Amino acid sequence: MTEKENTADKICFVISPIGDTGTPTRSHADKVLKHLISKCVPAGFKTIRADKISDPGIITNQIISLIESADIVVADLTDSNPNVFYELAIRHALRKPTVQIINAGGKIPFDIAAVRTVVYDLTDPDALEMAQEQLAEALIYASGPSYKPESPFTVAIPAPSSARHTQKDQQSQILDELQKLAIRIQNIEIQTARKLPTTYNALSPDARFMTRAPKDRTQAELNDFVHNILYRPKLDED
Template structure:
């Protein structure tokens, strides 16, 4: 590891002796610090370099430059989300954690997040192990470091490309993002039952977005062989949406399953861009063509 071995911790701090501070101290001492130390990191929380609640240039430097960041999303603290958004945009390693049983804002619920109950010793141990696993995978470049912000940036790069194939991929990704955003809106509305629409209306809206996605890949179907897995996932998503009727109760689990199916439809932009030259010569796109026998 290089000279900088800091794991910067973004967390709700609260005032001294408050419940928020006490929990944050325990999470740092018993969960984050031991996990970070196993991989050679020194965990430093934001309040050690700045007054709680104040975002300084020094904090931003840590968010930008440190090799690892852990963000505790418990309590939906606005400063935490502001700082995490900066890290998201950089596409640099980060781990999200949250108190067990607390719902994530749907905007970031597609990102793998470690749940932890600080009062349960077994849960604390499991959380430490999962944090270590995620850190280790990122350090070895075993997983792509993506976030809602980095995906949006990649999408804009594709849209501005002079390559027609890249612009077609941008259209497909845009349709997927529209579908994901509709699901996110529904997830956020679940926290306010007064704003939630009837299940029949929700089904109609989401099926319409699925139809727009299918329209977006029609030009690709005319030119390339569409991967059977994409067609299969589309069918699963439509069947899941059709399962909603006026007698069903919408909950986070139903929306989470829908979101997971949408994520399966997502296209790996980085792999496409790196392999575009080869596949353009073959007139085959890596995203849509695969030997189904190998799946």
């Protein structure tokens, strides 16, 4: 691993047929990785393929983890490898950036034929150079912040994030309205408190006595209140 790879903070995970060491499949996969993918990955990315994982552990778990966590995935559809399509389907379901490539003459399955795929030919220098340009452009675009992954999965099943955002917006609106209501109530309480002395002073002595709490009433006020009740002038009876 180079110093550049050690300092990279993003991952480009390669899904491809690998095969056993010494087989034509492994030889082809190594050449694609060396002469195509590695030359096109944007700066700051570390390229990882399943057989290059050096960490101990269960390889299938590590592959699934990388499919989920990688910033971008390059999927080589050459030879219609079942493992590749299985892993590609997981990536599609996760709605994360993926770029498809395939060897010249390869057949793209109907379900993903509509997805843009970079065609390469390792035996033709001009075709390989064109594939490098197309893949580099696709990787830069797919790794950008504004890129929205497209696949048969995203087309058939709309992202649930919009519903979550709508619910979050509604909750924010409710909180805003509650905050406004709380401010209004507080203003009313302040205005009422300011008006209270005037209203209180306008009351008769007996009414003021009744509105006060018992602990705030003096003995003299109680005597005056009783006296007023007992000796209140009676209305003329006709």
